[in-house]
Amino acid sequence: MERIVIDSWKNFLQSQGAAIEDGTVLHYGDAAAERSATDGTIVADLSQLGVIAFRGDDTATFLQGQLTNDVRALHADGAQWNGYCSPKGRLLGNFLMWRQGEDYCLQLSGDIAAGVLKRLSMFIMRAKVQARDASDETVRLVVAGKQAQTAVAAAMGAVPEAAMHTRAGDAGQAIRLGDDKFVLSLAPERAVAVWQILRESATPVGAPVWDWLRLNAGIPMIVxxxxxxxxxxxxxxxxxxxxxxxxxxxxxxxxxxxxxxxxxxxxxxxxxxxxxxxxxxxxxxxxxxxxxxxxxxxxxxxxxxxxxxxxxxxxxxxxxxxxxxxxxxxxxxxxxxxxxxxxxx
Structure with a gap:
């Protein structure tokens, strides 16, 4: 069911001019012009990234014993950067992590999501934890730039007041990465309406533009x-x-x-x-x-x-x-x- 919904979302993006390859929005017709849009405010689809979700009574304890950051300090309205290492201390993946309803959500590079999920699932054993690929359950967007806060407030009703905090609303969850960067995790049926409001003040861009903004913020992504x-x-x-x-x-x-x-x-x-x-x-x-x-x-x-x-x-x-x-x-x-x-x- 979710796959059909997400395919419909991508069809909508194509109707907006998106060129999509292997699930990634490359551009909306003029990649060079989109790169110059970084001086203003942009909105980008994040379908190229995966999401692993965990839920159950033992979730916080389980993830606390697997990841580099303090999962027990992740409150319902919080977000954090986190990582997952091999026994040799080398990163198998890193995440933007937040809580959404019953779930602990880990967003990571799409090309490693299945492998990281499989490896983490091996260690659940008898713990009361359910792990799943939640990549297609929500529509995820990023909004960044000078008018990002105003745009997100108009589309979502409110914004988190501080960096690395979240705010839930009828349309979904807003995660604030900094003064001018927000990730939105949206109910698929609300995504088009949110997109249309965001477009009033944000320029749609392909994934490479967001990659450039992210890496210039010094935020790595293991692939x-x-x-x-x-x-x-x-x-x-x-x-x-x-x-x-x-x-x-x-x-x-x-x-x-x-x-x-x-x-x-x-x-x-x-x-x-x-x-x-x-x-x-x-x-x-x-x-x-x-x-x-x-x-x-x-x-x-x-x-x-x-x-x-x-x-x-x-x-x-x-x-x-x-x-x-x-x-x-x-x-x-x-x-x-x-x-x-x-x-x-």
């Missing part, structure tokens, strides 16, 4: 090409509030804690621009590490003025004392940009 490559601190997950160092054990916790407290972290995530096409998983090189890679692209998106902006994990010394090159030792040069938040010392 299939980068699974099990990074300890959470390498992608600055603790800097955006996605790791709790006070909670109990979870897979990889000892390694994550060791990275935090023993010695200085040798790899960090940087924001950069490159005048070449880039993609998640691309290797980086620098002159100080001859013949070996010094880092990896975490996420990449076309930049409004041309080229690509990237989030990239690299050796700190290589990034700060030398020049990073894309894909080869003599490849395109990465020009570092300041992150919008401070990194822990």
């Amino acid at each position: 299939a090409a980068t699974q099990e490559q990074f300890v959470p601190q390498m992608v600055n997950l603790e800097a955006i509030g996605g790791v709790s160092f006070q909670k109990g054990c979870y897979p990889g916790q000892e390694i994550v804690a060791r990275s935090q407290y023993l010695g200085k972290l040798k790899r960090r995530m940087f924001l950069a621009h490159v005048d070449a096409e880039a993609a998640a998983g691309d290797s980086l090189y620098s002159a100080d590490i001859e013949g070996q890679t010094t880092g990896t692209v975490v996420n990449a998106a076309p930049a409004p003025a041309g080229g690509f902006d990237v989030l990239a994990v690299a050796q700190v010394e290589s990034a700060t004392m030398h020049t990073l090159h894309l894909k080869a030792a003599d490849g395109a040069v990465l020009q570092l940009k300041p992150l919008p938040y401070a990194l822990p010392e």
